[in-house]
Amino acid sequence: MKRLTITALLLSSLFGCASQSDSATEAKTLDLQGNWHIEYIGDMPVIDYSPAKVMFQEEGKLSGNTSCNQFFGSYQQQGESLTISPAGTTMKACVDALMEQEQRTMQALSKVTQARMNKGRLEFLDQASGVVMILTKMD
Incomplete structure (x- = not known):
């Protein structure tokens, strides 16, 4: 007993x-604050030397470059849960390839529901836990 x-x-x-x-x-x-270079959108790498990036700032502010234009908005993070809300962009025209990449970037950002680190890279995931974007720290 x-x-x-x-x-x-x-x-x-x-x-x-x-x-x-x-x-x-x-x-x-996750500590997201700082500049993150977008490496992949979905399963496609970004165009070489593309300025595509996301910058997480204090107080839930967000900005970045979609390949052609600047964007700004906000984000909410709790653990690995992440919601990104782009609020606006500049409206300049670029070459077709960058404009297409810009559209894919904005679509991917609107699908983000989670973030995780994987082998030193930041992965944005959608509702089904599919990777929608892969980023690397620039700082």
């Missing part, structure tokens, strides 16, 4: 520790 009680106590303390570390992991928030 004594052995059963000790075993039960050990198991409960192990499970208690596991759930505490899981909670701590879930609560951990």
Whole structure:
């Protein structure tokens, strides 16, 4: 009986520790602040030397370059949950390839629901956990 009680106590303390570390992991928030170069939109790499980037600022402010134009907006982050709300862009014309890439960038940003780090890269994910964009830190 004594052995059963000790075993039960050990198991409960192990499970208690596991759930505490899981909670701590879930609560951990990615540090997004700074400049991030867009490397991939969906499964397509961005055009070489493209200025496409996202800049996360304090107080939920967001800006960047969609390949041709500047954009601005806001973001909300809680753990790995991320919502990006582009509010506006400049309206200059560029070569067709950059304009197409710009459209893909804006569409991808509007689909983002999660962010995670994977092998040193920031991945933006959609509702189905599909990767919609891959970025690397510029700072």
